Amino acid sequence: MAVASIPMDKQAATFRTCPVTTFKVDLAAEKLIIANAVAAVVFLAIGGIFSLLIGLTRVPAIHLLPANWFYRSVTGHGLDMLVVWIVFFEIAGLIFGTAIMLNARVVAPKFGWFNFGLMLVGALIVNVMVLIGDESAVMFTAYVPLKAPPLFYLGIILFAVGALLAVIMSFVNVVVAKREGKLNGSLPLVVFGLITAAILAIYTLLNGALAYVPAFLYSLEVIPSPDAALYRNLMWGFGHPAQQVNLAAMVAVWYALAWITTGANPINEKFSRVAFILYLFFINLGSAHHLLVDPGLSFGFKATNTSYGMYLAVLGSLIHAFSIPAAVEVALRKQGHRQGLLGWLRNAPWKEPGFGGMVVSMVMFGWIGGVTGVVIGTEQLNMIVHNTLRVPGHFHATVVGGTTTAFMALTYYLIPLVFRRELKFKNVASWQPYVFGLGMLLVAIGFIATGLQGVSRRHWDISFAQAAFPSAIPGTVDLTLAIAGIGVVIAFIGGGMYLWVVLASVFTGKKTEANALMLITPMWSQPKIADEEAEHLQPRGTFALVIVYLFFFAAYYLSNWWLLGGRVWGIR
Amino acid sequence: MLAPPRVWWKPLGRLEKTWLYIALAWCVFLTAMMPLWFIYGKQNVPVESYRTTPEQHQKATEAFAAKYKVGEETALKIPVVAPPPGDIYMYGKTWSWYPILKLKKGQTYRLHLSSLDLQHGFSLQPSNLNFMVLPHYDYVITLTPSSSGTYSVVCNEYCFVGHHLMVGKIVVQD
Ligand code: HEM
Ligand SMILES: [Cu+2]
Ligand SMILES: [Cu+2]
Numbered sequence: 223m224a225v226a227s228i229p230m231d232k233q234a235a236t237f238r239t240c241p242v243t244t245f246k247v248d249l250a251a252e253k254l255i256i257a258n259a260v261a262a263v264v265f266l267a268i269g270g271i272f273s274l275l276i277g278l279t280r281v282p283a284i285h286l287l288p289a290n291w292f293y294r295s296v297t298g299h300g301l302d303m304l305v306v307w308i309v310f311f312e313i314a315g316l317i318f319g320t321a322i323m324l325n326a327r328v329v330a331p332k333f334g335w336f337n338f339g340l341m342l343v344g345a346l347i348v349n350v351m352v353l354i355g356d357e358s359a360v361m362f363t364a365y366v367p368l369k370a371p372p373l374f375y376l377g378i379i380l381f382a383v384g385a386l387l388a389v390i391m392s393f394v395n396v397v398v399a400k401r402e403g404k405l406n407g408s409l410p411l412v413v414f415g416l417i418t419a420a421i422l423a424i425y426t427l428l429n430g431a432l433a434y435v436p437a438f439l440y441s442l443e444v445i446p447s448p449d450a451a452l453y454r455n456l457m458w459g460f461g462h463p464a465q466q467v468n469l470a471a472m473v474a475v476w477y478a479l480a481w482i483t484t485g486a487n488p489i490n491e492k493f494s495r496v497a498f499i500l501y502l503f504f505i506n507l508g509s510a511h512h513l514l515v516d517p518g519l520s521f522g523f524k525a526t527n528t529s530y531g532m533y534l535a536v537l538g539s540l541i542h543a544f545s546i547p548a549a550v551e552v553a554l555r556k557q558g559h560r561q562g563l564l565g566w567l568r569n570a571p572w573k574e575p576g577f578g579g580m581v582v583s584m585v586m587f588g589w590i591g592g593v594t595g596v597v598i599g600t601e602q603l604n605m606i607v608h609n610t611l612r613v614p615g616h617f618h619a620t621v622v623g624g625t626t627t628a629f630m631a632l633t634y635y636l637i638p639l640v641f642r643r644e645l646k647f648k649n650v651a652s653w654q655p656y657v658f659g660l661g662m663l664l665v666a667i668g669f670i671a672t673g674l675q676g677v678s679r680r681h682w683d684i685s686f687a688q689a690a691f692p693s694a695i696p697g698t699v700d701l702t703l704a705i706a707g708i709g710v711v712i713a714f715i716g717g718g719m720y721l722w723v724v725l726a727s728v729f730t731g732k733k734t735e736a737n738a739l740m741l742i743t744p745m746w747s748q749p750k751i752a753d754e755e756a757e758h759l760q761p762r763g764t765f766a767l768v769i770v771y772l773f774f775f776a777a778y779y780l781s782n783w784w785l786l787g788g789r790v791w792g793i794r
Numbered sequence: 795m796l797a798p799p800r801v802w803w804k805p806l807g808r809l810e811k812t813w814l815y816i817a818l819a820w821c822v823f824l825t826a827m828m829p830l831w832f833i834y835g836k837q838n839v840p841v842e843s844y845r846t847t848p849e850q851h852q853k854a855t856e857a858f859a860a861k862y863k864v865g866e867e868t869a870l871k872i873p874v875v876a877p878p879p880g881d882i883y884m885y886g887k888t889w890s891w892y893p894i895l896k897l898k899k900g901q902t903y904r905l906h907l908s909s910l911d912l913q914h915g916f917s918l919q920p921s922n923l924n925f926m927v928l929p930h931y932d933y934v935i936t937l938t939p940s941s942s943g944t945y946s947v948v949c950n951e952y953c954f955v956g957h958h959l960m961v962g963k964i965v966v967q968d
Contacts, residue, residue: 289955289956289958290955293952293954293955293957356955359954359955360952360954361952363952365912365913365951365952367911367912367913367929368912368913368952368953368954449930450913450928450929450930450931451928451931454913454928490807490810493810493814513926514839515839515924515925515926516926516928517843517907517926517928517931517932517933518843518928518931519841520841521832521838521839521841524839525828525829525832528828533821533822533824533825534821536821536824537817537818537821540813540817540820540821541814541817544810544813544817545810548809548810596824600824600827600828601828601832601839602828602831602832602835602837602838602839604839604924605837605839605923605924605925606922606923606924607924608915608924608925608926608950609915609917609924609950609951610917610922610924610950674922675920675922676917676919676920676921676922676948678915678917678948678950679950680952680957681948681950681957681958682957682958683958684958686948686958686961688958688959689958689959689960689961690868690870690872690890690959690961690962691868691946691961691962691963692946692961693919693946693948693961694919694920694944694946695919695920696920760807760808760809761809762809764809765809765812765813768813769816772816772817772820775820776820779824783827783831786835786837787835787836787837789921789922790837790921790922790923791837791921791923791937791938791939791940791941792836792837792902792937792938792940793836793837793838793839793840793923793935793936793937793938794838794840794936794937
């Protein structure tokens with residue numbers, strides 16, 4: 223590449239220096255980040271409207287939408303949230319990580335805009351298709367031989383191609399930064415995590431092409447229906463690793479938020495980096511856990527793949543579950559908060575949205591999402607879970623309570639730093655993670671408890687009023703769905719608070735250079751400590767917390783085996 | 795957040811190391827549970843399946859239903875079938891299950907499941923057992939009912955806008 227030898231001052235890019243972080247910010251990168259982040263938030267808002275409508279439809283006492291609109295809205299919600307909001311935000315994050323955090327430039331800004339355009343057009347097509355007719359009510363999974371109009375698939379494919387190109391551009395950013403001598407030594411851990419996510423994303427999006435392109439051709443009637451089981455395999459080769467992209471990106475955001483809000487640095491870089499590498503190698507096997515009760519696959523295939531070889535990706539998460547809180551604990555202990563086991567927690571910056579968001583995200587992800595995920599993904603246990611509401615219960619804890627909350631919390635910090643606007647309604651921002659988190663907690667628990675009683679997901683009418691036969695659904699389902707319904711409303715309010723703060727600040731906030739990293743709490747200062755290894759600086763509180771967590775994990779896991787062994791007919 | 799010093803390959807602290815070993819042990823246990831249950835457990839995911847076609851499966855199911863038919867139910871006249879232990883058949887198509895099965899508690903049956911059109915989900919309620927039903931695949935579920943009563947078969951894989959209409963029935967007698 224010719225640019226490699228151009229000295230800094232002759233580059234095409236224009237830089238400003240951020241007064242707070244001292245990063246050299248490429249203005250073209252900044253514009254791209256803003257565009258992607260705004261698109262993300264707009265689609266979050268659209269998906270959010272769908273979520274209220276479908277959420278209230280699932281509460282039998284309200285049963286809001288008619289059947290066809292329910293299925294259309296679930297399709298729109300799944301795509302707007304899981305695909306459009308998350309991926310737009312991740313692209314914004316990738317540009318931030320591979321340009322701004324390395325003091326480097328976006329190599330090809332025009333190309334970046336092209337990718338953005340593809341993604342935007344794709345997302346709009348999908349939404350329009352879902353709104354104009356029942357034919358596109360096929361869910362984001364679009365399981366063949368179910369068939370939507372060709373434009374529906376085309377929208378998804380355009381979006382995916384745009385995302386793929388954007389990910390490739392971010393790799394080139396890093397390579398060029400290295401050649402231009404801006405990168406000495408290792409990548410920062412946060413960028414390392416983001417790059418892990420990007421590598422996973424390439425694999426994921428290629429699988430997506432293998433699934434959706436044949437479905438597109440089938441819809442054009444160029445080819446007969448692809449094999450249903452093979453499609454499921456490829457589709458989940460896309461859908462599952464996509465969740466690992468989200469996971470790796472979210473963990474990177476946790477590290478970033480921990481540093482921003484408490485000054486925490488990972489106590490052991492090796493520990494944290496190896497954990498990311500475990501994701502890279504083992505997590506791609508996970509798509510099989512969507513196929514556990516499918517015909518055509520052997521026990522060996524299913525068991526090996528669902529355990530990701532040997533639950534080594536779970537090990538990766540257990541490592542992060544220790545190392546991030548431990549980093550926060552050690553940072554706070556160094557700042558003098560040393561009372562007892564958990565004194566540092568009492569003195570943590572709870573009002574700071576980045577801290578609150580990180581904690582909510584970690585608790586929702588780890589305690590609810592991770593634990594339920596391991597159970598669902600266990601070969602035999604899947605028989606009592608597959609396609610019940612326990613599944614949405616699980617992933618609303620992971621991808622909503624976990625990833626979405628973390629991304630929301632990070633946004634608040636991007637507003638002064640990247641948008642260069644003053645954050646408005648700081649008090650609202652301060653409460654937002656807790657409101658959203660509480661709502662999601664109730665949604666997750668309500669869905670899980672309902673699914674345990676056999677109620678299926680993506681289902682409009684559990685009273686079976688128009689069906690040939692009734693199905694005995696226990697009366698307690700009304701209670702558990704009411705809990706979920708309350709959660710839906712609270713989470714909707716929490717999501718609205720986020721949109722309110724972000725959109726108000728971005729469009730009407732005072733234009734100003736950022737002057738501090740922290741938004742609410744006074745900035746931390748990290749004292750120099752002579753004896754880093756001293757006993758009172760050890761993360762003993764975190765150790766106690768992870769042990770309690772493990773007991774909770776074990777109790778939930780074992781009780782599911784008890785349910786399977788005690789309640790279910792003999793099956794082979 | 796900031797780039798680390800060049801050498802970050804440092805040994806782990808005491809608590810980190812302890813946690814790593816505990817976490818690793820837990821992961822080994824999680825892994826071991828699946829093969830152990832496969833060998834000793836009474837509920838395992840069926841692995842027997844064959845290629846078929848919708849026509850072939852429909853023919854086999856209808857011949858089976860005609861042979862052991864004991865009645866009819868609903869406006870659609872879905873046959874009620876009381877077969878002896880052994881091979882039994884059922885298919886799903888938008889939006890019904892065919893036929894209605896009458897089984898005996900404690901007997902073992904080999905249920906052949908397939909779909910004539912879209913993907914469907916076989917969800918036996920209230921005992922909450924769930925399997926995928928795909929076109930072109932004959933999935934053989936070997937089951938031994940251990941309790942009697944009327945069970946419904948809810949379709950729990952989305953099969954287009956009439957998905958919630960798709961319910962079938964299995965009756966288990968003492
Ligand atoms: C206010 C927040 C939210 C609420 C109340 C909510 C509620 C719901 C409900 C009621 C369903 C349908 C469950 C069913 O019948 O199967 C659903 C499905 C889903 N939600 Fe959410 N959700 C929210 C936010 C999100 C977010 C932020 C994401 C992703 C980042 C997300 C991802 C999904 C996905 C992937 C599905 C599955 C769609 C399908 O089955 O095809 N949700 N959600
Ligand atoms: Cu069906
Ligand atoms: Cu269905």
